Amino acid sequence: MQIESVDFFYLSMPEVLDIGDGSQDMLLVRVQAGEYVGWGECEASPLTSIASFVAPMSHSACKPVRDSVLGQRLDGVDDICRIGDAVRANSLDLLQADHTLSGIDIALWDLLGKRFEEPVWRLLGAERAHPKLPYASQLFGETPEETGARAVATREAGYRAAKFGWGPFGLGSIADDIAHIEAAREGLGPEIALMIDVGTVWRDDVARAASVLPTLERCGVIWLEEPFVTGAFSAYRDLAARATTVKMAGGEGCHNAWQARHLIDHAGIGYVQIDTGRIGGITPSAEVAAYARARGVTYVNHTFTSHLALSASLQPFAGSEADVICEYPVAPKALAHDVTTTHIERDADGFVHVPEAPGLGVTLDLDAARHYLVEAEIRVGGKVLYQTPELRGA
Amino acid sequence: MQIESVDFFYLSMPEVLDIGDGSQDMLLVRVQAGEYVGWGECEASPLTSIASFVAPMSHSACKPVRDSVLGQRLDGVDDICRIGDAVRANSLDLLQADHTLSGIDIALWDLLGKRFEEPVWRLLGAERAHPKLPYASQLFGETPEETGARAVATREAGYRAAKFGWGPFGLGSIADDIAHIEAAREGLGPEIALMIDVGTVWRDDVARAASVLPTLERCGVIWLEEPFVTGAFSAYRDLAARATTVKMAGGEGCHNAWQARHLIDHAGIGYVQIDTGRIGGITPSAEVAAYARARGVTYVNHTFTSHLALSASLQPFAGSEADVICEYPVAPKALAHDVTTTHIERDADGFVHVPEAPGLGVTLDLDAARHYLVEAEIRVGGKVLYQTPELRGA
Numbered sequence: 001m002q003i004e005s006v007d008f009f010y011l012s013m014p015e016v017l018d019i020g021d022g023s024q025d026m027l028l029v030r031v032q033a034g035e036y037v038g039w040g041e042c043e044a045s046p047l048t049s050i051a052s053f054v055a056p057m058s059h060s061a062c063k064p065v066r067d068s069v070l071g072q073r074l075d076g077v078d079d080i081c082r083i084g085d086a087v088r089a090n091s092l093d094l095l096q097a098d099h100t101l102s103g104i105d106i107a108l109w110d111l112l113g114k115r116f117e118e119p120v121w122r123l124l125g126a127e128r129a130h131p132k133l134p135y136a137s138q139l140f141g142e143t144p145e146e147t148g149a150r151a152v153a154t155r156e157a158g159y160r161a162a163k164f165g166w167g168p169f170g171l172g173s174i175a176d177d178i179a180h181i182e183a184a185r186e187g188l189g190p191e192i193a194l195m196i197d198v199g200t201v202w203r204d205d206v207a208r209a210a211s212v213l214p215t216l217e218r219c220g221v222i223w224l225e226e227p228f229v230t231g232a233f234s235a236y237r238d239l240a241a242r243a244t245t246v247k248m249a250g251g252e253g254c255h256n257a258w259q260a261r262h263l264i265d266h267a268g269i270g271y272v273q274i275d276t277g278r279i280g281g282i283t284p285s286a287e288v289a290a291y292a293r294a295r296g297v298t299y300v301n302h303t304f305t306s307h308l309a310l311s312a313s314l315q316p317f318a319g320s321e322a323d324v325i326c327e328y329p330v331a332p333k334a335l336a337h338d339v340t341t342t343h344i345e346r347d348a349d350g351f352v353h354v355p356e357a358p359g360l361g362v363t364l365d366l367d368a369a370r371h372y373l374v375e376a377e378i379r380v381g382g383k384v385l386y387q388t389p390e391l392r393g394a
Numbered sequence: 395m396q397i398e399s400v401d402f403f404y405l406s407m408p409e410v411l412d413i414g415d416g417s418q419d420m421l422l423v424r425v426q427a428g429e430y431v432g433w434g435e436c437e438a439s440p441l442t443s444i445a446s447f448v449a450p451m452s453h454s455a456c457k458p459v460r461d462s463v464l465g466q467r468l469d470g471v472d473d474i475c476r477i478g479d480a481v482r483a484n485s486l487d488l489l490q491a492d493h494t495l496s497g498i499d500i501a502l503w504d505l506l507g508k509r510f511e512e513p514v515w516r517l518l519g520a521e522r523a524h525p526k527l528p529y530a531s532q533l534f535g536e537t538p539e540e541t542g543a544r545a546v547a548t549r550e551a552g553y554r555a556a557k558f559g560w561g562p563f564g565l566g567s568i569a570d571d572i573a574h575i576e577a578a579r580e581g582l583g584p585e586i587a588l589m590i591d592v593g594t595v596w597r598d599d600v601a602r603a604a605s606v607l608p609t610l611e612r613c614g615v616i617w618l619e620e621p622f623v624t625g626a627f628s629a630y631r632d633l634a635a636r637a638t639t640v641k642m643a644g645g646e647g648c649h650n651a652w653q654a655r656h657l658i659d660h661a662g663i664g665y666v667q668i669d670t671g672r673i674g675g676i677t678p679s680a681e682v683a684a685y686a687r688a689r690g691v692t693y694v695n696h697t698f699t700s701h702l703a704l705s706a707s708l709q710p711f712a713g714s715e716a717d718v719i720c721e722y723p724v725a726p727k728a729l730a731h732d733v734t735t736t737h738i739e740r741d742a743d744g745f746v747h748v749p750e751a752p753g754l755g756v757t758l759d760l761d762a763a764r765h766y767l768v769e770a771e772i773r774v775g776g777k778v779l780y781q782t783p784e785l786r787g788a
Binding site (some may be wrong): 010016017020022044047050051060062063088096098114134199229230232233259260262374375377381 | 483
């Protein structure tokens, strides 16, 4: 087969709010090869990723992403790896390319899975897909009371693990942070696993982070996520050395497998969190999962958007029984829900199951998606380089 | 003062060739605050960077770059740092943002220099600007003979240092590579410093790289640049350990100061090469220069485009007497030459001098630049988000 078309669809909620909720827009990718169609999703900034796909070449190592994808042979898994390597080489100096490649790589895996009538995780070499324990991923409330109320709701919804992040946390006083953590633990009760996500707001301030460590450990927090920006390896290491039970988590900002390796090798993290929609897709994610496993670091997906993205993000560690926790968007915007008819729901024990159907095992609802479609057009030198294509199955 | 406007101008040669020559297009940035105008340049993929400046917000940490720049206070150097930090936080998940910020940061320094009637290097705290020894930066020939002829021409042009890179090097046989290195050394004669740039084509293949090490050392090559992709720290370290005289060089792909620090801390490089047009501008470049100096690593600019970019790239280490070598584009395309009336020429001893005039000390030739202007337009949801502005001084 040859890759005949790669199309991008920019979907958005009618209003995008200035909050840390990544489910407010999405960039859907459709790839066609032979008689097959695969779907993927890029995270984030749809317009910028579209531009990187169609931008005129700047030089031999700064080509638009499409130059390394369109017309390529696609007969097996090796072809996906080869195409990813080509994008990374030919778009070496095009920074956005890794995010753009992510959705394409995901769609290629979906397409091949459909062709070979196998779920992606089996194409990745897993014998079975182990159930994952989803944690309810949500924002802190504006006040500790609101955080507490959300924690109670999470417990009542039957979750066995929960993560609170962003919102006002880390931006105010240490006392505020402590109150939010305590409210979360109190609302959840003693049994539910609790994680805290700082969203990098402490940059590289180890002392600021260390001041909430005793509360984190007293409240039995499993991981402290992104206390610092991705690059602050020594800050991560220093904080990890001061902690006794809580482990550091990070990695969602990685846009290639090397960066995730560096966090594992040099930042002392205990959990590596990978967004398949940013790191370059399922291929480098699976590479990181194997690397982490060999070094005693737990792999976790980073997912805050649709169940298409959720399925894609579970594939790289579906075959790993030890990596049991998974992120699960608990209150996505309507767009992220409506875009698929397939929803990966929790079973009676609170676990989710990676789809067994071919490819990603997720069916899109294109009629619903069309309501969110944003018309975009890019012209350069009088030529139309991008125009929103018709959103249909093939 | 307040930042009143930030405008992007996409300039390009009429034809962009599929060669490793980064001077074929450019993204010029004009910033206006009060009665002052500053200019900067982003490297590379003009359309993608423009899109990242105007893209609709995806969520609170994925805002368009303009949201953190337009209307901001600009009274001193601290404001430039604050604006850069804001872009990195508010556009955390917008990968292209660092490249876009680069040209803006450069323009902000240029503008403040004009306002305070000081060259940028003085605003950066340097007492004087030390002359730099430019190396002629050029592509390998298609054959060793062609490489040799270029080396002869470089010697005859009076350069005291030369770097050959890209072209066919590293892609063919080991014997081909050896022939190219020997031809370069033979053409230059014994006195001229020689550097070799592999352009990442060996990815992380240490054995492949090691096979040319003896030739590199026999031919007195000072540094081996980017034998591997930026992330391949252990490959860099392993090769550095096998070398006796040649040092590893890398860093042009860094898009923030952290990544450059990691190369210094974990990859065993002897030269850190920073492109102010990619790393986020002059501010993080200066941070890296200080970090490198404290660790015995030599700072070198990466510049392959205009003399606006060249001046910007020299500022961060102008004040450092020890960091004497600088990259100097020897055969840029007409666009890169024509866009400025100021050219930073070599003196009789072969050195270049960072301009003493306010700001970057570089005057643009807007009439000439206009001939290269590419008309672009970006529309989203029926609204025009970008349209090529009029190219004038203010």
